[in-house]
Each structure stands twice: as structure tokens, then as C-alpha cells.
Amino acid sequence: MTEKNDIILETKKLTKRFGGLIAVNQFDLEVTRGKISSIIGPNGAGKTTVFNVITSIYQPDDGEYYFKGEKLFGLKPHQILTKGIARTFQNIRLFPNMTCLENVMAGQHARSDSGIWHSIFRAPSQMKEEKKIREIAEMRLEQVGLSGYKHELAKNIAYGSQRMLEIARALASNPSLLILDEPSSGLNDKETEDLMGFLDNLLIDDLTLLLIEHDMNVVMGISDWVTVMDEGKKIAEGKPKEIYHNPTVIEAYLGKEEEED
Amino acid sequence: MNRIKLILIVIVILSVCLSINVLAQQAPIVIGLQTPLTGSEAIEGEMASRSVETAARMVNEKGGVLGGRMIKIEVVDDACQPRAGALAAMKLVSMREVVASISTYGSSVTQPASDIYEKFKKVNIAYGATGTGLSERGLKYFFRTCGRTDTQGIFFAEEVVPYFGAKKVAIMHDNTSFALGLAEETRNALLAAKTADLVYFDAITPGESDYTVPLTKLRETNPDLFYFTGYFPEAGLIVRQARQIGIDATFVGGDAAINEDFKRIAGLEYAAGCYQTQEALIQHFTNPEAMEFKAKYQEVYGDLPSSPWPVYAADALMVLAEAIDKSGSTDSDVLVDYLKNKMVEYPSITGPIGFDEKGDRVGTGINLYKVNADGSDSIVQR
């Protein structure tokens, strides 16, 4: 295992209940800095709930979680982003009636601070800031290959591009941890392959990735560490190869999926 | 494309505004009538415009004014709203052919409108604005043919209360400008005259249907005399509901409370035996002008105005026609001088009319009316 100070995100006995249902049960997770970690599990295993707790959309009923060694508790979702955690959503959530560029500029919002009066009187500092916001946004659009669409409304571009746009928006906040919720859902094989290549390249910028997938084949290729969830609990973790051959996982996870089919 | 459309729209709007304004020059004498034709007081506006049209026919059939020029009415809707009222007044003063204006119903609408008339030096005669403060502002061109709330309050305290020998009086109003004014003037007069104790003084919300709660509260104070200063729709409901929950105090309405509609809403079984302090209901006038007005009004519209105000609007027209004819001028200053100094006891529909320096009508008498068992009214106290 890696050393303790290389753990960027850690959860301890995280628990979240919805009424009688325990969505996440005593869940422990460690995410290593600069690597790609994945949480996999069948549908309804509680993966997205873990993400929503980490990004403060839900408050946990029990347990705690740490980011860069700091305990996060009772924060608002927007404060999570300023701490350096950015995320995407399983069912893409863009700002549909705004241009792609404006969508990506959202990521820089928390990294800038011009107020009303600065904006109304166009103070030099505000102009400079606007320019910086725009440059970063254009750079991120370029990075995901969408510079040609920057003035298109987000709702008018292709589904695959929308997913990339969402990633660009998350990246625009210069996060240290990027959480992706089923990034490959709805993409075809080629697009998925491209996406995985793209994600692998991101690590160059001192970025840590945490992925959710229910199709384990997708993430096996790029993940450094895989955690398997079922019914809110962690049932296994390890390197992809170990997971691939772990009998518990095969039984609980793959077995179930065949039943569903 | 959008912009071209927009420009076109703007042009159309402007040209419509202009064309309304640039009406062909009229030979007749045009008098403006500002009145609520839409909105919650639309009924008053409808009756007022009918009454004024009737009065204009009376004048015109006698040969008009200034040697045969006809009177023409220009009606503008103010929806009983201060903003719309200000605009309506502006519309009338901007029409050069309009020589004077009858304006308007409701004190809070009359206020900004009369300021505009004053600024543009146009004679304006209010017909349904009894607020005491209106004529206390030193306006030169403002007149009114209706009375003021304070005279009515004093009449109630000094005449009505002793007439019934009442010891405990309840006053209820509906928080409109007129009703509150009358209620407050009555309270002050009652406190000054010390003829009875005031045991209840509160407001209801107009436009609702159920007034049992305030009435129940009123019942607990056990008054002998119950004075309601608001309007007839609520008055009808209130009498009926009051009787049903067992209030047997004598009901007296202010001058907007009791009319034919009141009797229908309350039902005659409850309306009979109610009283009203009233300046003048057209039904009770027997002077020749009133008889002619009644005949002409009924001939066209089938009924009679159900509240006193529309007739004051007709009065205003009669007064203006007389002033124009006798002074031989349509100039505002000449008209003001004639109305204030030379018009004495001009026989109009609601009796002799003259004006004092403030523009208030001189000599309006207030009466106490009773609703009889057959639905007719009779004067019991002058």
C-alpha cells in the first residue's frame, strides 16, 4: 500500500440511509494521489450515493471523510469545489441554454471574485479576471476537442460532446480530485476508448481521478485501484487484476448481472 | 428580421396613438368624463357615463349652449386606479377641444387627477370624491357636486343618534378611502357631540362573502345602532348575516350602502327597516329637472342609477353647460370665476347648486331614509 500522506481522499465508516433503506453502509475508501481509482458495482449498489455524500449533496448519517487530511463536514456543495473536488453527473447536467464556452466558464467561477460594483463599473481588475476566466475556459475546451463549438448552445451539441463538455467544465476549476460518475454511459465503444485514453492523459497535470462504473470491463484497463461495492458495502478492493479474479466479486457482481439478463 | 418587425410595431403603435389624438376638429363643445369603466368599480362608471349622456341630451334638446352648439361627451376610463387616473386626466387635458372635465369617482384617484387638471388649468368637477382633504389644498380649478364626509358624520352624530335615542353605537367600515373617511368623521363628531358611546369601530375586507366573524365580535358589544359606512354589495351581505346571527340593532348605512342592489342582496325581509344617511337619491327628487332626468334616463336604460354619485356627475354637466352658456366663454378662468362667484342656487337635478371658494358645493342637505316593507324609501329625518 501507499504511504498515508499520499491519500487524497479517505472515507471512514460512511453511512447514508434513505428511510429504511441503507444506501451506503459503513463504507471505507482510500483514494491515492495521482492515480485513477474506481468504484464498481451493480446498479443500485450505492456508488452514486457515495459521490453525493462526498460532494455534500447529501449529508452522511454516520462516519466521516477527509480530503487532503482535512475533515469535511457540513459544507455546502459549492464549497466542496473550492476545496478542489470537481465532479460530473451520471445523467449529464449542463446549462442547456448557454453556450459551450459559458458552460466551461462556470468552472472558474469559484476561482474568481469580482463583485457587483466591479462588474458594473468594469474595473480593470474585473476585466483582467474575465479575460483569465475566458482563456482558461478556451484552453479546457481545446483540451476536450470542442473549441469549434464554443458558441453553440450546449443543448445543441452531440451527446458524446456533451459528456466531454461536462468534463471540461469540471476541469476548468483546476481541481485536484476529479470525480466522474459513469463517464462511459451512453457512449459507443469507440468513444469510450477515446475517453479512457483522454482520462489517462489527465494524470500528467497532477490530478487524481475517481470513477464510478457499473461495467467493470471499461475501467479495468486504466484503473490503478478498484473498489467493489454491493448493497452499500465494500465487498472487495485491489488492483484490477486481483479484482478480475476475485471469486467474491465474480459471484456477487457478475453473477447478479447474469441474473438480471 | 426581428428588429425590422420591432420597428414596424413601434411605428404602428405610435401612429395609432397619434390618430386617436388627431381627431377631426369638432364643432360641438366637448366635455370630458373621467370614470371607471373597467375594474372593481365598473358599475359606477357605467351609470355615470349614462347619467352624463342623459344630462347632455337634456341640454342639447333645449338647443345646446352658446347659441346652438351641442354638448359632446368624451369618456375616458380610469379603472379606479391612481396611475390610470393620472393618465386619463392627461389624455383629457391634452385634447384641446375638451374644455372642462367631470372627474372622477374615488378620492385617491381624484387626488392625482385634480393635480394634473390644476397644472393645465382645466376646470374639473368631482362627482364621487367626498374626502375632506381634497378641497383643502387650495386648488383653483377643482370643484365637486357631491358633499363632504364630515357633514354626513356630523349629521349622524347630532341628528340620527338622538332620533333613535341610541346609547351604544357600532361603526363598521371597509377600509376604502370613502368609507374610512366617513367612519372617522363620524367617530370624531360622535366624540365631540357626546350623544352616545362608541362601542365598536373596525374594518372589514371588501369583496369577500363571509362577514360573520366581525359581526360576531360586534354582537358581543351589544349596540343599539349599527352604522356601516361602506358600499352596498357588502352592506347587503352584512345586514343579512347580522340578522341571521341574531344582531337586532337598528342598521344605518352610509350614502353608498343602500340602493336597489342592496335590497336584492340582503333580501327584502332583511332590508326592510334599515336606514340610511343619504345626500340625495334620485328617486326622491320631485323638482322638474329631476323628473325630466328620470324620464329621459329610464327611456333609454330602463332603470334608474342605483347610487347617488352618477347623478352628481349629471349635475356637474348641467353646471358646466350653464356656466359656459351664461359666461359666453369656454376659457377656464372665466368658468372658475362664474362658478365660484356668479352661480347662485342654479336649479340642477339634485336641487340648487352653488360653490364656495374651495370648490365645495354649497347647500347639500343630508337626510335619513328608511327602507319600507314594500321596498320603497321614505325620508324620516332631515
Next chain:
Amino acid sequence: MKLIVEQLLNGLTIGSFYSLIALGYSMVYGVMKLINFAHGDFFTFGSYLGYTLLVMGTAFATSTLGVWGGMIAAMLVAAIGSGTLGILVERIAYRPIYPTGRLPAVVSALGASIFIQNSIMVIWGARPHAYTSEVVPDYIMNIFGLRINLLQIIILALSFFLMGVLYYVIQKTTFGAAIRASALDRETAALMGINIKLIIFFIFALGPALGGTAGVMVGIYYRKISFIMGWNYGLKAFTATILGGIGNIHGAMIGGLILGVLEMLGSTYVSTAYKDVFVFLVLILVLIFRPTGILGEKIAEKV
């Protein structure tokens, strides 16, 4: 004691009117996610239709059908008339607009409301009308020292009966299940073979029909009707809908009754003039602590 019982009874009566109107708001909102601002005017329209039949056609209605028959006929006519108007308004003012979103439909609804209200004024005249005592007599009873109007009891019973029938239809029948399914998710319901057009037709007929019936009841009970009363009742009923939790049937019923009682309590124990201030303050307080109304389900947004 006597005071409280009387006020509660009055509160329930006016509350039941609010409930009947609120049901229309709530059903339309549930399926269409549209605040139907014209709904209060359907209520006024029903009231005027009933007035026309009862008062202007007194000779016919009361003599052939009797006093009670006349009243029931008036309610039926009002229900059918308002229902028809509801369907017409939906066809003309809403159907072409709501595919483009719910906000433009709000403007259209306001426009329809102004149009209907002023049409009523032009048709029946601006002066308030009254259901006369020949067609709606009073039967005042004395029970344990309480003066109670028989009409009040009958109106209360009738409106509870109507609410009960509607509740049964929505909650217990297959058609009701279809309505509830459409309220949850219109697209999926349509995919499952539910005839959405029929559902919309039904709610736009039934909601105004209930409103129109309430209009006649108000006329019978209070006698006075005016062309602007729909605005006032509509606003109160909309408040009741939200107070109970919009989009569910029992929420609208309970909301209306609670609002009626609150009004009575507010004007008895707080102040007559500040009654509505009190009612709205209670509403705001309820919403601060229960953001989706008293019976509204917590909306867990899917992330």
C-alpha cells in the same frame, strides 16, 4: 363555546368552497405542471350561469323543479357550462402553448383570466347580482342555542360528498390510477398506453365543473355574486392548494379546509383587518418548515 362552534362551522363552509376550487388547481397542476390562473374565473362563470337559470328563469326553474330541484339544476348547469369553458380554454389558450414550456402558459392563463372576467362583465353587466330569496329561501334552525342555517349544512354535506366522490375516482379506480400515473411522469405514462389527451380533457372538464358548482353554492349561501369575485376566491384557493401540497388531491381538500378555518380564527382572535396578513404569514411559516406543503411529499431530486 358557542362562538367557537359557530366560527368553526363558518370556517369549514368557506373552506369547503376553497377546497372545491383548489381541487381544480391541483389536478391541472398535477398533470400539466401549469398554474391555471383562469380557474377562479371558471368559478365565477358557473356562479353566473346558476344565477341566470335560477333568478332570470325563476318561472321555469323553481316552478317545475321546486326550490331544491332548482338549486340542483343550477349546479348541474354551472358544472356543465364551466366544464365546457374549461375545455375550450385549454384548447385555445393552453394547448398551442404548453409544448414550449410552462412559463408562457402562465401569461396565456392570465390573459384568459382577464378575458373571461371582462366578458362576464360585458355580458351580465358590472353591477353585482344576487340570488333572490324566492329561489333560495333561508331555513334557520335553533340547535342547542346555535342558530344554524340549513343551507349551510346542506352545502357542507354536498361539498364533502363531491370531494369524496372525486377522491374515490382518483384513488380507487383504474382511470384515477391513470391520472396519478400521468401526474408522476407524463411521458412514461403515455408510453404505457395511457391516453394523455383523454386525461387532459377529463381534468380540464372536471376541475372547472367543480369550481362552477362551488360558484353556485357561494351564490346560494351568500347570495351576492360579482364578476371580480373569481380573482379573490382563486387566489385563496391557490393558496390552499400550495398549503396542502400541490398536485395531490387530499392536499387540496385539507388545504382548503385549513385555510377556511384559519381565516375565521385569524379574524376572530387576531384582527379582522389583518386577517389575510395572518393567513399568509401562517402559509409562509408552514412552507419554511415544510417546503412542499402540509401533505406534500418530499421531492428528492434525482442526481
Next chain:
Amino acid sequence: MMVNSENRKANKFNTKGNWFVIIVIVSFLLFPLVIKNDYIIDVAFFFGIYTLLGLSLNIVLGEVGLFDLGHMGFAAIGAYTTAILNTTFGIPVLVLIPVSAIAAAIFAYLVCSPIIHLKGDYLCIVTIGMGEIIRLTLLNNPFGLTGGPNGVFGICFPSIGNLLVIDSCVKFYYYIWIIIGLTVIALIRLQNSRIGRAWNYVREDVIAAEASGIDVRYYKLLAFVIGAALAGVAGNIYATKLMIVSPESFTFMESCLLFCIVLIGGMGSIPGVFIGAAAISFFPEIFQAFAQYRMLIFGAVMVIMMMFRPGGAWPRQRGKIQTESIIIRAEKSEI
């Protein structure tokens, strides 16, 4: 090369837009000189009042998507603040413009902070309730301040000493349209700043906005506060023009009309507000000729307008124009 051609395109677009803007401004300036009819100028003044109120509601409803059907309440706060302070203490009404704005803004902050978390229609009824509470309270004459149904009258004209007294229709016309001009400049700048974008993010998707680091609660409140302040200014001008404020100017129906202004024009669109306000203030005047039928026709016209332009008469155009122009100006300022 690439950047240059893009800039040129943007410039070209801008010059075309600029011409249109110049024509509009000039026609507004010349209007009272050409049309020497005080009534029409006054209609144009009230068009201005509705425009200003529409712009203020557009921040809340158009930019952030919050259903506010009690917006006239904020204008009432501004108007009554002006009226009471002017008539009792004789404070000049021009000084009272910021005071009215601040009073309305503080009120909006206090009232909206506990309810800002409500969603859509629930927020809508709360704002209706707030507007009605304000109106009813004013009607009941608390502490003898508001004059009850009579309102407060005798408000002075705006003036700078004796140098300039705004008392005629033409002066009032220029007064309000200059204020609108300044407001529009400020609002366009806000639209094109991180604040304006944050408002739009909240309108488009609250959860995505939060996850992108936008303090949703703060920006919703900010919109209410700025919208209320602007409505307070409109209330001040309204009070000085009519010289009387009374509760029936601030009814629920008026709030509904403001709502319509924003939607008739197009959500979040400043030119749209002008069109919406024109429709709301001109149509009833044009229809004066129809006497009691006029509101009936007005209602029908509202329905028809929504049938033909459900997205608004002039929806906000997104794309190059705004973002490009910013960058060009930024570059210019750096040079």
C-alpha cells in the same frame, strides 16, 4: 491570424448592433420634441416606469428563474419610503432614491432569506403572500404612517435646489429614460460578468451550478436584493410623478402584469423587457376607444401573443456578441 479574423467578425457584428442601438437612443431622445402631446409623452413615461419595473423583475425571474409574483411589493416599499420621508421630514426626493433602493433591498433580504430554499411554485405563492402582506399592511395604516386607503399625498417634485425642478411631462420623460439608460448599461455589464453568468447557471440547473462552485443561495438572494432595490427606485419615481401613493397601485394584478412583461419579451432579455413593457402600457391606452371592452381585448391579445411567440418577442441571443465584445474591450483597456 485566426484571432484577428474572429475579432473583425465580432466588430462587424457589433457595428451593425451599434447602429440599431444608436437609432433607438436617438428616437427616444427626439420623441418628445417631435410629438408635442403631453398625454402621449405621459404614456411614454409610464411605459418607462413599467420598463424599469420589468428590468428589476427580469433579474429575479428572467436571469435566475425565480417565480416572483409579489414584485410590486418591493416597489411599494420604495414608494412609501419616499412618500413618508419626504412629506414628514421634507427630505428631497432625489436624495431618497438611494434610500428607497436600500429600504427595499433590506426588506427583500430579510423576507427572502428564510424562504429562498423553496422551489418553483412554492416560492411563487410565498412571494404572492409577501406582496399581499405589504399591501394589506399599508392599507391598515400601521402607526398612522401610511394613511390607510387614502395613501400619502403631497410628495414634492424631484429637484436640485432651484436649478432644476422636474415638474413637466417632458422633464419627467427624460428623467426616467435617463435612469433607464444608466440601468440598462449596468445590467448589460452584469449580464456579461461572472455574476450574470452565475445567475443563469442557477436558472439552468441548480445542482450542476452548486457542483460548479456557485453559491446558489447567495446568488438567489443577490438577485432578489438587486431586483428589489431597482423596484424601489421605480417606486420612488412613481411616487414623485403621481405625488400620491396609495395601496391600490400595488395590487397582485400589477405584479402579474410585471410577470407578463418579462415573459412577453423573453426571459432574461433586456430588449424583451422593453417590448413587454410597451405591450402592457400601450395596449390598454390604445384600446381606450373600446371603453368597457378594452380589458377584454387586452386579455385576448395576451393569449395571442403567447401563441405566436411563446419564447418571447425578443429572446436573449447568446453566442459570439457578448463574449467577444468583452474580450475586445479587455484587450483595448490593456493597451
